[in-house]
Amino acid sequence: MPVRNSLEIVTFPNAEKSAGAAAYVADKETEKQLKDLLPKWGYSNSQIRRGSLPEAIRDYTDKAMPTVLIVDISKVALPLSDLQALADICPPQVNVVVLGTRDNVGLYRDLMEIGVTDYLVKPVPSDLLYRAVARASGQIAARNAEPRVGKSVAVYGVRGGVGATTTALNTGWLLANHHNRQVMLADLNLTCGTLALELGLEPTSGLAELLTDPDRIDNVFVDRATLEAEEKLKLLASETEIDAAHTYDGAAVARLMQHLRSRYHFIIHDIDRSAPATAMTVLKNADVRLLVMDTSLAAVRDAARILKFLKSEAEEKKTLLVLNRSRARSGVELPIEKITQFVDHQIDITIPFDKKKLAVASMNAEPVARAKVPITDAYLKLASELIGQREKPARSNWLSGLRGG
Structure with missing residues (x-):
């Protein structure tokens, strides 16, 4: 899918039919960015909050998850361990986009192996964020060749x-x-x-x-x-x-x-x-x-x-x-x-x-x-x-x- 110049008018036709999107981010700027962009992309039912990965695990241990989950690992001491804990409670149809501050190839590979859909380094350009959410929602092909299955x-x-x-x-x-x-x-x-x-x-x-x-x-x-x-x-x-x-x-x-x-x-x-x-x-x-x-x-x-x-x-x-x-x-x-x-x-x-x-x-x-x-x-x-x-x-x-x- 080509990158659009006017991201504000792009929508995902199937987004409203899904169980929505949720995001846990560590900083005010990313929170504002997601609150502005996700509704314009068709996720009017998205839930965006300031929080960390452990809070996402706590909140969704006993309740249904959205189909797209965005989590921020910027302030997480053991991100791989916590993401594995999140993967353990995620149904196969849930796709996770991870945000962070470390631009590290080894970390990226480890995250892909766990099964996340994408890893983006903050600050995230809107076009990259758009494509990551599009992959997570199934609008374009995911990076992982093998989908997560039970x-x-x-x-x-x-x-x-x-x-x-x-x-x-x-x-x-x-x-x-x-x-x-x-x-x-x-x-x-x-x-x-x-x-x-x-x-x-x-x-x-x-x-x-x-x-x-x-x-x-x-x-x-x-x-x-x-x-x-x-x-x-x-x-x-x-x-x-x-x-x-x-x-x-x-x-x-x-x-x-x-x-x-x-x-x-x-x-x-x-x-x-x-x-x-x-x-x-x-x-x-x-x-x-x-x-x-x-x-x-x-x-x-x-x-x-x-x-x-x-x-x-x-x-x-x-x-x-x-x-x-x-x-x-x-x-x-x-x-x-x-x-x-x-x-x-x-x-x-x-x-x-x-x-x-x-x-x-x-x-x-x-x-x-x-x-x-x-x-x-x-x-x-x-x-x-x-x-x-x-x-x-x-x-x-x-x-x-x-x-x-």
């Missing part, structure tokens, strides 16, 4: 009743509440799925319609089908008639997930085991595969088969093996060392047995991870693995906590 996580129980749905629910809840991520849960069992039931929500026909007719996938239809569990935790779930012949394939799921990846940090799909071919396709396409098993001989056998099936995938695909002890079994249980030897894969997460807490949580239609109990530590570890962090336990010593120490 991560798809496929949760699959290698046998029925091993706790895959419970794992999907609690991991998603912790990502939303402990790590402040935007999370979409998708229950791919259209007839007998229980994610909506576990959250006390009434399923709709929306997900079934999206998967059986993927040409209808767009923001309006997806929003209509979405159930809100909490501000940062959403759900797609259907409960079709027990004899309904709803069928869908892995391509339909992939198309829906690709659409959702631009709007959520994590899309966690609880896979329907009743259609093995589709289930394996969804597993193969996911960024992360969570295989949930127990210590039964049948579960060990099936885990080994699925792991062998997935081994041909690219290295960037992560597979985590979750051993769930939260289901009481009366049959033969294999020791851990025998399991790892047979499946040729380490046990990444072990979820302890807590029958009473799980029963209470289910009766209250809420995740068990909401309670401060040992099982929460296991789900916290799993959630932290998904975002690439090492999570410390909620308590360093549960026994001392019980003793009042």
Whole structure:
């Protein structure tokens, strides 16, 4: 796009349709410049204030963000650290323009790697500011070749009743509440799925319609089908008639997930085991595969088969093996060392047995991870693995906590 001589008359046609713009700047001159220019460019609903990057993080940790966010790092001691914290709470569709005083190539590269749309050195000429906001709003091509997208996580129980749905629910809840991520849960069992039931929500026909007719996938239809569990935790779930012949394939799921990846940090799909071919396709396409098993001989056998099936995938695909002890079994249980030897894969997460807490949580239609109990530590570890962090336990010593120490 050529630079205009009369920036005052330039507008962005789609700006009013977006969620607007907001800016946090450190000096009066930049504040005045943005207040003058942003409304003339179509952002009449912009919010511009004197403030710093930490204030932007504080303000938007628990509320929806605008599509364009301008932050000033001039007076920030650790800008990369704070910008990473901001990136952690930004949905993929939010674009960040950074202002600063350091004219440094290394800093610019670091900021681009974090995922910011542009970095401008103050004082900023109006034409450069215009182009930066235009890139952030999607009016012209962004500098980053790869757009920020969310991560798809496929949760699959290698046998029925091993706790895959419970794992999907609690991991998603912790990502939303402990790590402040935007999370979409998708229950791919259209007839007998229980994610909506576990959250006390009434399923709709929306997900079934999206998967059986993927040409209808767009923001309006997806929003209509979405159930809100909490501000940062959403759900797609259907409960079709027990004899309904709803069928869908892995391509339909992939198309829906690709659409959702631009709007959520994590899309966690609880896979329907009743259609093995589709289930394996969804597993193969996911960024992360969570295989949930127990210590039964049948579960060990099936885990080994699925792991062998997935081994041909690219290295960037992560597979985590979750051993769930939260289901009481009366049959033969294999020791851990025998399991790892047979499946040729380490046990990444072990979820302890807590029958009473799980029963209470289910009766209250809420995740068990909401309670401060040992099982929460296991789900916290799993959630932290998904975002690439090492999570410390909620308590360093549960026994001392019980003793009042």
